[in-house]
Amino acid sequence: TGDQLEQWQTSIPHSRSGIGWGGRMADLLHDLNSNQGVSMNVSLAGSNVFQTGNSVFEYAITQDGATALNSYEKEYAFTFGLEQVRSAAVDGMLAQEYGNLLMQSFGRSERKALDAYDLFSSATANDVPNGPSFPASTLGQQLRMVAKTVAGRDALGMKRQTFFLNFGGWDHHDEVLTNTAEMLPVVSQAVSAFYTALEQLGMQNQVTVFLASDFGRTLSSNGRGSDHAWGGNMFVVGGAVNGQRIFGHYPTDLEHPQQSGIGDLDTGRGRLIPSVSVDAYFAELALWLGVPKSQLPQVLPNITNFYSLSSGAAPIGFLPV
Numbered sequence: 261t262g263d264q265l266e267q268w269q270t271s272i273p274h275s276r277s278g279i280g281w282g283g284r285m286a287d288l289l290h291d292l293n294s295n296q297g298v299s300m301n302v303s304l305a306g307s308n309v310f311q312t313g314n315s316v317f318e319y320a321i322t323q324d325g326a327t328a329l330n331s332y333e334k335e336y337a338f339t340f341g342l343e344q345v346r347s348a349a350v351d352g353m354l355a356q357e358y359g360n361l362l363m364q365s366f367g368r369s370e371r372k373a374l375d376a377y378d379l380f381s382s383a384t385a386n387d388v389p390n391g392p393s394f395p396a397s398t399l400g401q402q403l404r405m406v407a408k409t410v411a412g413r414d415a416l417g418m419k420r421q422t423f424f425l426n427f428g429g430w431d432h433h434d435e436v437l438t439n440t441a442e443m444l445p446v447v448s449q450a451v452s453a454f455y456t457a458l459e460q461l462g463m464q465n466q467v468t469v470f471l472a473s474d475f476g477r478t479l480s481s482n483g484r485g486s487d488h489a490w491g492g493n494m495f496v497v498g499g500a501v502n503g504q505r506i507f508g509h510y511p512t513d514l515e516h517p518q519q520s521g522i523g524d525l526d527t528g529r530g531r532l533i534p535s536v537s538v539d540a541y542f543a544e545l546a547l548w549l550g551v552p553k554s555q556l557p558q559v560l561p562n563i564t565n566f567y568s569l570s571s572g573a574a575p576i577g578f579l580p581v
Contacts, residue, residue, distance in 0.1 A: 264474040269310035271542055271560050281542055282422050283313025284559045289550055290316050295417025297372075297379045302409060304402045305426035318424065319376065323401040325408075326380040383412030392457045399427050400450040407457040410467060420550060430473070436485040451497055464499035468579065470545060471495050479511060479530025491525070491532035494541065500548070502578050508536040537566040540575040547574070547581035 267273040271281040282301060290300050299319040301311035311318035321327065388411050394404040406423045413421070427447065432439045451469060458464040476492030496503070509525065511532060525533045539560050546559050556563050567575045574581045 266309060268472050268474055268538065269308065271539055271562065273562075278309060278312060279314060280308070280310035280312050281546070281559050282310040282424070283316055285313075285546055285549060285551055286311070286316035286422065287313040288552075288555055288558065289420045292419045292550065293417050294419075295379070298376045298416055298418075300418060300420055301422050301424070302406075303424040304405060305424055308424050308426075311422060311424050319380070321380070321405065323398065323405050325384055325405060326377045379416065380409075383415035384408045386411070388457045388460060390460045392453055392460060394453045394457075395446070395449045397446050397450060399425065399446055400453060403450050403454040404457075407454055407461070410458070410463055411461055422549075431488075432477075433482065433485040433487060436477075436481075455497060458499070466500075468496060468498035468500060468545065468548065470497075470541075476532070476534075479532070487529075489529075489531040490527075491534035496578055498579075500579055502580075505578075507576050507578055508534075536576060539563045540566045543567055543575045544577075544579050544581060548579040 266276070269280045269282075270277040286299070286301050290296065293300055299311075299316055301313075301316060301318045303311055303318040303320045304323060306320050308318060319326075384405070386408070388404070388407045392407075394400045394407075402425050406425070409416070409421070409423070413419075429439075429443065454469070455464060458467050471494045473492055473494065476489040477486040478489045479486075511526070511530070525535060527533060539562050543556055543560055543563050543566075546556065547553060551559055553569055556567075556569060563569075563575075
């Protein structure tokens, strides 16, 4: 699934790329933010291709917030012992004027990392107003951190941001009903709490949650589970979303595909050819975030195969663009 993950995160299926479409968006939009001390791309799942651009990269945090340099304590002047010695040494090194170019670059990077930590930690120090109850699951706590970051957007100087989270373990070749019965409530409860937090912040119309998965599943059973396929379902959540509807063709009757609207899209065993392209899906999100239509090909190189840039309509229709 590595190639498929890369294709979803880069939107370039025909060649290898280390630059993601979220990163390419950030290259175009990051100047809208008044403070460049912290990247507009925030990851709670470590380094990733999706948020890697040519000039903008992800700022990786944990569900508890920003991570400082190992053994560095900002308030070391008020502490004693080994932490004080290490922290003072770091500050001393960063203050040096190095003649070596590599050491200069390293020093600037470390200083920027410390400054970003201070800025991010201060901006996200407070919990979401009215304290919505987030589930204790890892996904729930990650979304709680995202909500805190949204709440701190003014202190961070942010008008545009992306957040990257990962919740894996969906490759259910066996016991698909049991596994999904355990995992789907985790997603539902976490997203519900997050949306409640957005409402309390008055930001539900300015934040959109979307799902991306590296492969679909067969709609027919292999006996106790399902196998890898092509087309699949993705959900989108947000106050701006034209919701409570399905876009594309939903396979209501696998026994009679012509009557169900999927026709020749079923290649056998419920392996469906997608009726909506990933490029169009991403294009609608990119336009909503603020990418000019004329610059869509810079973000999604294949978009003109699925959407006319001269069209007055949205690529799909689930968001206003």
